[in-house]
Amino acid sequence: MSVPRTYLDHAATTPMRAEVLEVVTARMRVLGNASSLHASGRAARRVVEESREALAAALGARPSEVVFTSGGTEADNLAVKGLYRARQAADPRRRRVLASAVEHHAVLDPVKWLADAEEAQVEWLPVDPYGRVDVAALRASLAADPGSVALVTVMWANNEVGTVQPLSDVVSAAHEHGVPVHSDAVQAVGQLPVDFAASGLDAMTVSGHKVGGPLGVGALVVRREVELVPLLHGGGQERDVRSGTLDTPAIAGLSAAVVASQEEQPESGQRLAALRDDLVAAVLGAVPDAVLNGDPSGDLRRRLPGNAHFSFPGCEGDSLLLLLDARGIECSTGSACSAGVAQPSHVLVAMGAGPELARASLRFSLGHTSTVADVEALARAIGPVVERARLAGVVNTRKVSA
Amino acid sequence: MRVLAAMSGGVDSAVAAARAVDAGHDVVGVHLALASNPASLRNGARGCCTLEDARDARRAADLLGIPFYVWDLAERFRADVVEDFVAEYAAGRTPNPCLRCNERVKFAAVLDRAVALGFDAVCTGHYARVVDAGDGRRELHRAADPAKDQSYVLGVLTAEQLQRALFPLGDTLKGDVREEAGRRGLAVAGKPDSHDVCFIADGDTAGFLRRSLGAAPGAIVDADGTVLGRHEGAYAYTVGQRRGLGLGRPASDGRPRYVLDVSPVERRVTVGPADALDVRAVLGVRPRWCGPPLGGEFHGSAQLRAHGEPVPARARRTAADTLVVDLLRPVRGVAPGQAVVLYDGTRVVGSATVDRVVRASSDVAEAGRH
Numbered sequence: 001m002s003v004p005r006t007y008l009d010h011a012a013t014t015p016m017r018a019e020v021l022e023v024v025t026a027r028m029r030v031l032g033n034a035s036s037l038h039a040s041g042r043a044a045r046r047v048v049e050e051s052r053e054a055l056a057a058a059l060g061a062r063p064s065e066v067v068f069t070s071g072g073t074e075a076d077n078l079a080v081k082g083l084y085r086a087r088q089a090a091d092p093r094r095r096r097v098l099a100s101a102v103e104h105h106a107v108l109d110p111v112k113w114l115a116d117a118e119e120a121q122v123e124w125l126p127v128d129p130y131g132r133v134d135v136a137a138l139r140a141s142l143a144a145d146p147g148s149v150a151l152v153t154v155m156w157a158n159n160e161v162g163t164v165q166p167l168s169d170v171v172s173a174a175h176e177h178g179v180p181v182h183s184d185a186v187q188a189v190g191q192l193p194v195d196f197a198a199s200g201l202d203a204m205t206v207s208g209h210k211v212g213g214p215l216g217v218g219a220l221v222v223r224r225e226v227e228l229v230p231l232l233h234g235g236g237q238e239r240d241v242r243s244g245t246l247d248t249p250a251i252a253g254l255s256a257a258v259v260a261s262q263e264e265q266p267e268s269g270q271r272l273a274a275l276r277d278d279l280v281a282a283v284l285g286a287v288p289d290a291v292l293n294g295d296p297s298g299d300l301r302r303r304l305p306g307n308a309h310f311s312f313p314g315c316e317g318d319s320l321l322l323l324l325d326a327r328g329i330e331c332s333t334g335s336a337c338s339a340g341v342a343q344p345s346h347v348l349v350a351m352g353a354g355p356e357l358a359r360a361s362l363r364f365s366l367g368h369t370s371t372v373a374d375v376e377a378l379a380r381a382i383g384p385v386v387e388r389a390r391l392a393g394v395v396n397t398r399k400v401s402a
Numbered sequence: 403m404r405v406l407a408a409m410s411g412g413v414d415s416a417v418a419a420a421r422a423v424d425a426g427h428d429v430v431g432v433h434l435a436l437a438s439n440p441a442s443l444r445n446g447a448r449g450c451c452t453l454e455d456a457r458d459a460r461r462a463a464d465l466l467g468i469p470f471y472v473w474d475l476a477e478r479f480r481a482d483v484v485e486d487f488v489a490e491y492a493a494g495r496t497p498n499p500c501l502r503c504n505e506r507v508k509f510a511a512v513l514d515r516a517v518a519l520g521f522d523a524v525c526t527g528h529y530a531r532v533v534d535a536g537d538g539r540r541e542l543h544r545a546a547d548p549a550k551d552q553s554y555v556l557g558v559l560t561a562e563q564l565q566r567a568l569f570p571l572g573d574t575l576k577g578d579v580r581e582e583a584g585r586r587g588l589a590v591a592g593k594p595d596s597h598d599v600c601f602i603a604d605g606d607t608a609g610f611l612r613r614s615l616g617a618a619p620g621a622i623v624d625a626d627g628t629v630l631g632r633h634e635g636a637y638a639y640t641v642g643q644r645r646g647l648g649l650g651r652p653a654s655d656g657r658p659r660y661v662l663d664v665s666p667v668e669r670r671v672t673v674g675p676a677d678a679l680d681v682r683a684v685l686g687v688r689p690r691w692c693g694p695p696l697g698g699e700f701h702g703s704a705q706l707r708a709h710g711e712p713v714p715a716r717a718r719r720t721a722a723d724t725l726v727v728d729l730l731r732p733v734r735g736v737a738p739g740q741a742v743v744l745y746d747g748t749r750v751v752g753s754a755t756v757d758r759v760v761r762a763s764s765d766v767a768e769a770g771r772h
């Protein structure tokens with residue numbers, strides 16, 4: 001197709017960094033199982049451990065706290081199920097899981113699964129209209145019966161509307177009762193300052209492909225003293241928490257990407273926030289009745305710098321997507337699909353949006369390769385596209401008479 | 403042209419989309435999610451709209467290099483097709499849901515939305531031909547493959563809908579379509595055709611209706627009103643049906659008995675001999691004209707079932723929205739609710755919904771129930 005592409009979907013996945021590509025491809029040419037004792041094995045092991053050290057240093061963690069996984073989803077599953085099972089085994093009364101209502105499905109679904117299959121009692125923590133979790137509700141839930149809480153899980157920043165959660169309040173509330181806290185930091189790394197030790201978290205999820213690393217690799221950063229029941233049993237790699245031959249090239253790439261994105265963050269956070277503010281202004285200029293979802297302040301402490309999320313009243317999100325795609329602009333509705341059918345986003349619903357506005361929403365997300373030209377392309381397209389999508393929206397709500 | 407290709411996940415719509423691409427159109431593929439709960443049909447062997455079908459359609463679109471989306475029309479389909487289907491049976495009529503779906507979903511909801519989004523036409527894998535009549539008008543004709551011809555279920559399309567319909571398979575034999583799919587590397591080349599009613603995954607229409615309508619027991623009677631047996635719900639019977647009547651005693655004359663009439667309101671199923679099934683005329687309502695509406699008397703042929711034989715027929719309108727179709731050769735087992743589609747040679751003239759039938763053995767029209 002000859003249409004030039006404008007990529008505004010960095011929250012889905014972002015281009016691999018050139019230096020990461022180098023690291024990964026170079027390592028793919030080299031033989032070695034990091035568990036082997038011979039020279040090839042030792043060489044692979046050295047790459048894995050240096051990657052671990054570099055990644056840990058970039059995220060304010062100790063190397064021994066890093067467990068490599070097949071991505072963010074696995075790390076989230078390991079944290080939620082692993083923590084629940086370990087805490088439950090230590091004290092059978094611990095059946096309650098307190099989770100924010102706006103978690104990514106990689107957290108949401110394991111939590112629901114624990115409720116269905118392992119008798120967990122789930123309490124979904126409410127959020128305010130900007131998607132910020134209600135810390136008072138968390139405190140009340142904890143205080144009601146602290147001894148029955150297995151874990152608290154609240155994401156660092158939301159993947160749909162970009163809202164940054166009040167993590168230090170969450171952590172201090174939970175720790176008052178000795179309850180461990182997990183946070184999905186997949187969207188936060190590279191966009192916000194992330195320091196595991198300073199956060200006080202017990203476990204934190206990281207994913208490679210959201211920071212310019214390879215797909216299919218991630219890590220759970222987890223404090224040494226936190227017990228986890230493994231999901232994968234086998235060769236005993238990763239201190240017996242996560243078996244499986246280590247993917248040396250991917251781990252090297254993940255580490256290089258996390259290091260680079262964390263190094264750039266102070267500068268790129270400012271750059272992206274400014275670009276994002278221009279994008280928001282352009283969209284609201286072209287479509288005055290568009291609704292900006294999430295925290296309107298644009299402050300880095302409150303909203304991901306690369307995130308802009310709107311509802312366009314009278315439009316279907318998938319009509320907008322189709323029309324923008326045809327004009328070379330790639331973005332997403334930000335919500336999960338079932339059989340490709342867009343469901344009203346649970347995040348927007350938790351924020352109090354009606355199903356109409358929830359279905360009328362679109363996420364634009366910026367990343368390390370975003371430029372002014374990307375924003376300009378969107379600014380040119382969005383007005384006419386919304387106008388057309390509105391026509392289609394009207395058509396579709398009209399019922400055919402017999 | 404900008405073309406929206408409806409892709410069911412089957413071989414026909416995939417090849418149709420491929421041909422639209424070859425013809426130089428700017429094609430976007432759309433899979434219509436029609437099932438209210440696609441996940442529940444995950445293992446359904448039949449029907450369409452399972453998750454597998456959506457994936458097959460996506461694979462085909464990817465191979466063709468066209469954008470692909472899933473449109474959720476489950477609500478629309480439920481209201482306009484499934485509920486209509488159930489209501490028609492509840493009223494003692496025999497609907498054709500494919501026809502209803504073409505009329506109200508594919509070439510209405512989908513077409514309208516496509517046009518609003520800037521598309522010029524909707525392309526499907528139906529076997530039918532759209533022929534340019536020369537003066538800008540377009541005509542709907544039977545497909546070249548008589549075994550696959552689907553012009554009957556498209557007989558509800560109006561002239562405006564036809565203007566925006568693309569049926570690239572109309573002049574091809576089914577076997578050739580499969581072969582072409584294979585040549586193009588489409589993974590669906592060997593996928594079996596879907597049959598039956600797509601929203602009844604297990605193929606058990608009677609069971610589906612029982613679940614939807616509940617039990618409504620009543621009597622099975624003969625033409626004189628003599629009670630011959632019992633049934634659990636009149637809607638489970640179709641005019642012309644012979645099997646499954648469960649009548650222990652044979653008829654006094656020893657001839658097999660058929661369902662002649664279904665009256666769910668009175669909970670009555672009437673049975674009788676085969677020759678009582680013969681219908682010599684039908685009264686149609688809700689006519690739809692594929693071209694100019696019928697003027698004077700029409701001489702041509704009529705078809706009363708998707709795979710039924712066309713019979714010579716004469717038709718005339720009795721009011722703006724009613725017509726009488728005389729069947730010059732009696733047709734067996736016509737039920738109210740079916741569509742009568744009129745053909746002039748291979749050209750579809752229009753269609754109407756059968757409201758009443760005139761039996762060969764009687765002089766008066768029998769009323770359909772409303």
Ligand SMILES: Cc1ncc(COP(=O)(O)O)c(C=O)c1O
Pocket residue numbers: 011012070071072073074076104106155158159184186187207208209216217218
């Ligand atoms: C917040 C969040 N958590 C988890 C994931 C899943 O990560 P991965 O794609 O590496 O499995 C994503 C990516 O979609 C995400 O945005």
